[in-house]
Amino acid sequence: MKNLVNKAINTENLPDDKGYFGEFGGSYLPEALETVMKEVNEAYDRISQDPTFIEELKELNEHYTGRPSPVYHAKRLSEAAGGAEIYLKREDLNHTGAHKINHCLGEVLLAKRMGKKKVIAETGAGQHGVALATAAALLGLECDIYMGAVDVKKEAPNVSRMKVLGAKVISVTQGTATLKDAVDAAFEAYLKDPVTQIYCIGSVVGPHPFPRMVRDFQSIIGTEAKEQMQRYAGSLPDAVVACVGGGSNAMGIFSAFLDDKDVALYGVEPAGKGLDTGRHAATISKGSVGILHGFKSYVLQDKNGEPLPVYSIASGLDYPGVGPQHSYLHTIGRVNYRTATDREAVEAFYALSRMEGIIPALESSHAVAYAVKLAKEIGKGKKILVNLSGRGDKDIDFVMEHYPLEEYEPEENLKDGYDEFLKHIGGERS
Ligand SMILES: *Cc1c(COP(=O)(O)O)cnc(C)c1O
Numbered sequence: 001m002k003n004l005v006n007k008a009i010n011t012e013n014l015p016d017d018k019g020y021f022g023e024f025g026g027s028y029l030p031e032a033l034e035t036v037m038k039e040v041n042e043a044y045d046r047i048s049q050d051p052t053f054i055e056e057l058k059e060l061n062e063h064y065t066g067r068p069s070p071v072y073h074a075k076r077l078s079e080a081a082g083g084a085e086i087y088l089k090r091e092d093l094n095h096t097g098a099h100k101i102n103h104c105l106g107e108v109l110l111a112k113r114m115g116k117k118k119v120i121a122e123t124g125a126g127q128h129g130v131a132l133a134t135a136a137a138l139l140g141l142e143c144d145i146y147m148g149a150v151d152v153k154k155e156a157p158n159v160s161r162m163k164v165l166g167a168k169v170i171s172v173t174q175g176t177a178t179l180k181d182a183v184d185a186a187f188e189a190y191l192k193d194p195v196t197q198i199y200c201i202g203s204v205v206g207p208h209p210f211p212r213m214v215r216d217f218q219s220i221i222g223t224e225a226k227e228q229m230q231r232y233a234g235s236l237p238d239a240v241v242a243c244v245g246g247g248s249n250a251m252g253i254f255s256a257f258l259d260d261k262d263v264a265l266y267g268v269e270p271a272g273k274g275l276d277t278g279r280h281a282a283t284i285s286k287g288s289v290g291i292l293h294g295f296k297s298y299v300l301q302d303k304n305g306e307p308l309p310v311y312s313i314a315s316g317l318d319y320p321g322v323g324p325q326h327s328y329l330h331t332i333g334r335v336n337y338r339t340a341t342d343r344e345a346v347e348a349f350y351a352l353s354r355m356e357g358i359i360p361a362l363e364s365s366h367a368v369a370y371a372v373k374l375a376k377e378i379g380k381g382k383k384i385l386v387n388l389s390g391r392g393d394k395d396i397d398f399v400m401e402h403y404p405l406e407e408y409e410p411e412e413n414l415k416d417g418y419d420e421f422l423k424h425i426g427g428e429r430s
Pocket of ligand 1: 098099100127202203204243244245246247248249250316317361363364389390391
């Protein structure tokens with residue numbers, strides 16, 4: 001079927017009509033929600049072929065978000081890494097400071113076309129909530145954000161942002177009062193009234209059609225970057241690197257390169273305190289196949305199929321599942337899934353800040369950390385494109401408090417790998 005939203009659709013053209021990428025994806029929901037999802041899918045099929053929708057989205061992407069975001073050659077970082085040249089796709093420069101606005105604008109425009117009055121969603125650290133509240137304010141829809149009571153306390157600045165933007169923040173006190181309970185509460189609210197409201201999922205996860213739809217809205221990252229690399233760097237990259245939480249920024253940049261078999265693709269999962277500590281969120285690296293939040297994919301789960309508690313220094317990455325297309329791309333060997341620890345991410349956070357004047361989000365820092373390693377591995381003359389999914393302003397206070405480094409010289413330390421940095425920050429920190 002013709003799809004004007006995603007110009008990067010590759011020859012495999014997945015998912016199939018039922019929302020499967022190989023054995024992954026689909027829709028595992030109570031019957032009432034099944035019907036609702038079918039409606040969303042049909043509406044998306046319609047609008048993804050409608051030139052007036054494409055025109056409206058294009059105008060917002062350009063004049064509101066500020067697209068295209070540039071690709072930038074990080075020369076000092078590349079030199080310090082001592083191998084391949086590193087290029088950054090600057091999603092941190094988007095309005096609201098990350099890639100999430102790309103799919104939120106698409107979802108809220110879709111909601112409006114479907115005649116919905118209200119968009120609802122869950123949020124963990126508040127980043128998806130803020131992006132959705134922004135899009136809802138822009139397009140004149142109401143917005144309810146479900147958030148665990150624990151997170152409401154922890155993420156006060158984002159709660160204030162959502163309120164200023166006109167969203168209602170609903171504090172969820174049941175269970176552990178964190179993200180998982182917020183998801184349950186949002187689904188419950190959706191079931192009560194699927195007519196006037198619509199649930200806007202925050203990554204390439206959830207039941208069909210969300211993994212497809214969110215990927216399509218994010219595919220603009222890869223479509224732009226591919227053209228920009230050819231023009232600015234003179235060729236396609238040899239490797240593309242992106243961090244993977246649910247996997248939306250990674251799918252966004254990967255989707256344009258899936259057919260280019262000479263371009264190696266790397267998804268970087270959070271290894272937290274270490275893969276053998278149990279305190280991580282490396283779903284593909286350490287998980288098994290299961291069902292979570294209405295779809296089939298790799299999941300970090302216990303013997304009974306209950307999701308395990310997960311952890312990462314980057315709150316945008318600590319999710320016990322992963323988008324079904326990632327599970328598929330892992331299974332067929334098209335994308336390589338690797339990990340970076342908290343400390344490696346903080347090292348990269350400082351390195352990029354001090355060598356390029358760019359403060360990356362801790363999520364994106366995982367991708368930068370792995371790219372520095374990979375640069376050494378594949379060597380000079382090669383090019384690596386990193387998706388810099390967001391800016392790090394939100395993380396500055398936390399990093400300064402937990403990893404204070406007065407006399408830190410990343411250029412020296414990078415030459416010796418991460419060992420010097422690890423010496424600087426000493427023992428375990430929470
Ligand atoms: C939310 C977030 C992520 C993780 O989400 P994905 O769906 O895996 O992209 C990564 N980076 C930033 C800056 C985020 O806000």
